[in-house]
Amino acid sequence: MHPPIALAVPVIAVVVVFVAFCLTDLARGARPRYLPTWVWALLICCWIPWGGLGYLFFGRAGRRGTSPDTLAPVPAAGPPMPRAVFTAGPARRAPAGIELDRLTKHYGRVAALDGLSVTIRPGAVTGFLGPNGAGKTTTMRLILGLDIPTGGTALVGGRRYQEIFRPLHEVGSLLDATAVDRGRTAWFHLLALARSNGIGQRRVREVLELTGLAAVANRRAGEFSLGMKQRLGIAAALLGDPGVLLLDEPVNGLDAEGVRWIRQLLASLAAEGRTVLVSSHLMSEMSMIADHLVIIGRGRLLADVPAGDFIAGARQDVLVKSPRASELAALLTTRGATVRPDGGGVAVAGLNAPDIGDLALAHGIAIHELVPRHASLEDAYLDLTSDSTDYQAKAMPAGRAGVP
Amino acid sequence: MTAPDVSGARRLPAQALEAAAGEWTKLRSARSNRWTVLISVLVTLAITTVVAETVASAPAGRRQPIDPVAGSFLGYAEYAVLPITVLGVLVFTSEYGSGLIRTTFAAVPRKRVVLAAKTCVAGLAALAVGELLAFACFFLTQAILSAHHGGLSVGQPGVAGAVLAAGLVLAACAVAGVAAGAIIRHTAGAIGAAVTVVYLLAALCLLLPSPWATRLGRFTMPFAAYQLISLHRQAGLLSPALSLLVLLAWPALALLAAAIVVTRRDA
Numbered sequence: 001m002h003p004p005i006a007l008a009v010p011v012i013a014v015v016v017v018f019v020a021f022c023l024t025d026l027a028r029g030a031r032p033r034y035l036p037t038w039v040w041a042l043l044i045c046c047w048i049p050w051g052g053l054g055y056l057f058f059g060r061a062g063r064r065g066t067s068p069d070t071l072a073p074v075p076a077a078g079p080p081m082p083r084a085v086f087t088a089g090p091a092r093r094a095p096a097g098i099e100l101d102r103l104t105k106h107y108g109r110v111a112a113l114d115g116l117s118v119t120i121r122p123g124a125v126t127g128f129l130g131p132n133g134a135g136k137t138t139t140m141r142l143i144l145g146l147d148i149p150t151g152g153t154a155l156v157g158g159r160r161y162q163e164i165f166r167p168l169h170e171v172g173s174l175l176d177a178t179a180v181d182r183g184r185t186a187w188f189h190l191l192a193l194a195r196s197n198g199i200g201q202r203r204v205r206e207v208l209e210l211t212g213l214a215a216v217a218n219r220r221a222g223e224f225s226l227g228m229k230q231r232l233g234i235a236a237a238l239l240g241d242p243g244v245l246l247l248d249e250p251v252n253g254l255d256a257e258g259v260r261w262i263r264q265l266l267a268s269l270a271a272e273g274r275t276v277l278v279s280s281h282l283m284s285e286m287s288m289i290a291d292h293l294v295i296i297g298r299g300r301l302l303a304d305v306p307a308g309d310f311i312a313g314a315r316q317d318v319l320v321k322s323p324r325a326s327e328l329a330a331l332l333t334t335r336g337a338t339v340r341p342d343g344g345g346v347a348v349a350g351l352n353a354p355d356i357g358d359l360a361l362a363h364g365i366a367i368h369e370l371v372p373r374h375a376s377l378e379d380a381y382l383d384l385t386s387d388s389t390d391y392q393a394k395a396m397p398a399g400r401a402g403v404p
Numbered sequence: 405m406t407a408p409d410v411s412g413a414r415r416l417p418a419q420a421l422e423a424a425a426g427e428w429t430k431l432r433s434a435r436s437n438r439w440t441v442l443i444s445v446l447v448t449l450a451i452t453t454v455v456a457e458t459v460a461s462a463p464a465g466r467r468q469p470i471d472p473v474a475g476s477f478l479g480y481a482e483y484a485v486l487p488i489t490v491l492g493v494l495v496f497t498s499e500y501g502s503g504l505i506r507t508t509f510a511a512v513p514r515k516r517v518v519l520a521a522k523t524c525v526a527g528l529a530a531l532a533v534g535e536l537l538a539f540a541c542f543f544l545t546q547a548i549l550s551a552h553h554g555g556l557s558v559g560q561p562g563v564a565g566a567v568l569a570a571g572l573v574l575a576a577c578a579v580a581g582v583a584a585g586a587i588i589r590h591t592a593g594a595i596g597a598a599v600t601v602v603y604l605l606a607a608l609c610l611l612l613p614s615p616w617a618t619r620l621g622r623f624t625m626p627f628a629a630y631q632l633i634s635l636h637r638q639a640g641l642l643s644p645a646l647s648l649l650v651l652l653a654w655p656a657l658a659l660l661a662a663a664i665v666v667t668r669r670d671a
Contacts, residue, residue, distance in 0.1 A: 145513045146506050147670035162513040165415040166422075173510050179503030181434060188433030196426025196511045198418075236507065 096157030096170065096243045097121050097275050098143060104151035105138050105299075112138040114299035115152065120277050122243070125270045127290025127307070128279035131385050135299040136279040137175070140246050144173055156244055168197040172237030173246040177229040177253070182222025186213055186232055189221055194239050207235040212261075226253030234262070244275040251285050263289050283381040297385045310380060318353045321345035321369035328365050335359065345369060416517070423512045423521035427495075431525055434498075437491060441533055444487035445540075451479030452541045456548040471634035472556055473566040476545035477538070480570065484537055485577050488530050489598050492581025495522050497591040506671050515666045519586055523659060527579045534574025542567045562635050569632035569648075576625065576655050577602045583658030586666055601625065601654055622647075625654050 098120040105113040113135045120126050130136050141147040143154045145161040156164070156171055164170055180189055190204045208214045211231040216224070221232060230253055237245055245266075251259055266289060270276045277294075280286050286293065286307075293310050295303040303310065321344055322328050329339045329346050337350040348356060353372045360367045431437055455478045499505040512518050542563075546555030558564055577598075584598035585591075602625050609621030618640040621627045628647035631638050642650060 141506070141670070144506075144510045146509055148668070164513065165419060167513055168511055171510075175506050175510070176503045179507060181430075181498060181502060181504055183435050184430070184433050188429060192426045192429040192433065193507065193511050194426075195429050196423050196508075198422050 098244065098277065099155045100139070100152070102152035103139065103142055103149055103154055105142060105147065106150045111299050113142070116296065116299065116301055118294055118301055118304055120275055120294070122275040123270060123273050124291040125266045125276045125278060125289055126292045126294055127286035128277055128294050129283060129286055129381065130281065130296040132281055134296045136296065137248055140173070140175060140248050140279065143246060144171070166197045166240065168193065168199065168240030168242065170240070170242050171244045171246065172240060172242040174233040174237045174250055175248045177226065177233040180221035180229060180232065182220060184221060185218050186221055187217040189232065190236060190239060193236055197240055199239055203239060207238045210238065211235040227255055227258055230254055230258070245269060245277065247278045249280055250278060251280065283378040287378070295381065295384060302384055316372070316374050317347045317349040318351070318356055319345055319369065319371040319373055320348055320356060320367065322360065322365055322367050324365050328360060331359060331363060332356065419512065419514065420517050420520060423517050424525055426511070427521045427525040431495070431529060440487050440491050444484050445533065445537055448479050448483040448537060449540060449544060451483055452476065452544055453548065455479055456545040460549050460552040471636055471638070473542070473563055473635040474630060474633045476542045477570050477633055480541060484574060485602060486599065488533065488574050489577045489581040489602050490595055492526050492530065492578035493585040493594045493598050494591065495526050495582050496585030497589060497594050500589040501591060509671045516663050519662055519666050523579055523582050526582050527575045530578030531571060531575035535568065535571030537574070538567050538570035566633050566635055573629040573633070573651065576651050579655035580658050583655060583662040586662035587658070601658070623650055625651055
């Protein structure tokens with residue numbers, strides 16, 4: 001029996017008896033008076049679970065899990081690989097995706113989300129990108145039913161989140177890693193969450209080991225570094241072994257090893273057929289993690305593409321350096337290429353490097369450098385979102401800085 | 405490990421019990437809660453001893469005209485009611501302050517279930533502490549008094565009910581605190597509101613001129629509580645039954661307001 005029930009039963013019994021006595025006295029027109037001896041006995045019994053045996057029992061049950069000698073030792077070589085921990089095999093459930101349909105959220109007159117419709121599919125790590133203030137966190141809160149949408153729907157596995165019984169078993173989420181009670185240990189932070197969804201202590205130990213926190217389970221979460229809090233948040237998200245994961249900026253504060261660990265973890269979770277949605281405002285992080293990209297700006301969908309296609313569609317050019325650059329540029333322009341000066345040479349778009357080299361050779365023009373350049377994922381992302389950035393830095397007008 | 409795919413609507417009782425289990429784990433694992441309870445119990449007992457000694461050593465003719473049972477609880481008002489009320493407030497405001505409330509609502513997405521679970525757990529814990537403390541105060545006072553002039557026995561008519569009611573007062577205050585925390589969400593403001601309801605309103609009423617002090621004051625929680633914990637019926641106050649109603653109505657109305665606003669707001 002859960003502690004609150006063990007505590008509640010005798011207390012409720014006493015209260016019921018007390019109220020019954022009061023009411024019978026009141027019905028006779030008298031002031032509530034006498035209580036017989038057996039009520040006394042019952043009353044004394046009700047303190048036993050509170051201050052005595054019950055508390056000791058449950059207290060020990062709570063501590064048993066975290067005493068260092070009963071915890072499995074942390075593997076020496078860094079955090080363990082995730083596949084060893086998930087006991088159930090892949091594809092054991094119907095894959096659940098996330099469907100957003102014209103999702104809209106206004107804060108006052110500001111539209112944080114403006115009719116966002118997108119489907120997040122299982123089996124891939126989906127990177128959720130956008131500049132600061134684009135609406136990423138708002139979207140996640142709406143999916144989790146924390147905020148009330150102004151319009152539209154967000155469905156997880158075909159249902160509203162609020163309708164899910166024991167939601168941690170279906171959707172694991174990490175919204176803000178610093179949102180922990182500073183005075184509570186990691187163990188009890190996770191145990192309280194687990195209890196609220198009918199999850200046992202064994203699973204709490206499992207996720208602590210999975211995230212490499214087993215050794216610090218008895219330390220207060222307030223003492224944790226940001227990286228450790230991120231691991232604690234990921235542990236909480238994995239408690240129910242969910243088919244859908246929503247992680248808001250999980251890489252913040254992690255060291256290089258932590259980033260690699262989370263990349264492998266997310267990839268293995270997606271490979272098991274889970275839906276993984278990871279938000280970030282940094283493309284450089286996403287380029288290493290995500291298989292699929294959903295990019296939003298100012299609450300609107302900008303792109304919903306596989307990560308590979310996104311980079312393939314981005315601009316490419318060739319940097320050419322030549323002592324007779326202007327002559328070569330004129331020649332290239334006649335062949336349909338666009339040419340612009342770039343550094344010590346010219347950037348040529350519309351022709352590939354072998355064609356440029358052949359053309360130069362045919363006209364006897366020496367070439368000192370010929371560098372094909374792919375825009376990085378980050379460049380492509382910045383090109384896409386530059387129009388929809390809320391807080392764009394303005395270039396300071398030259399010569400006027402500091403003058404009132 | 406995977407939950408059966410059952411709609412939440414039909415599993416409400418199970419969800420509520422599990423939410424309560426989670427809240428109980430939170431309540432007992434915050435170290436500040438344990439210290440708050442322990443210190444308020446110890447201080448209350450100490451003040452009760454001092455009060456009882458003062459009363460006992462006073463000459464029989466000059467003793468305060470105070471109710472013999474209610475006299476056991478003079479140390480109770482400040483030193484037990486206020487810390488327990490604050491503890492109730494912090495159940496919500498500490499989570500709103502840290503952002504943990506979003507994790508809580510993500511784990512139990514029905515916000516009213518969370519409200520009910522937090523209320524039940526904090527209320528029952530306060531009831532347990534309250535009854536323990538009420539009987540401890542009563543026996544302590546009567547033991548000291550009986551050494552001098554002979555105290556009351558708990559078996560005498562009306563005594564046990566009054567002492568039990570003293571424990572109930574603490575639970576009512578804790579629930580009022582939880583509701584204030586859920587409505588206001590900020591610790592300082594919620595403590596202000598809760599302390600106003602459980603304490604300050606009555607103190608303000610006492611400042612009013614003679615007939616109005618009790619005429620208005622009897623509708624506040626402390627006056628109602630005083631009627632309930634007295635052995636003899638106090639003139640000018642509401643009847644014990646109505647006083648019980650007043651004592652429970654304040655936290656009940658606050659809870660109702662909390663239940664209405666909690667589902668209408670973004671977490």
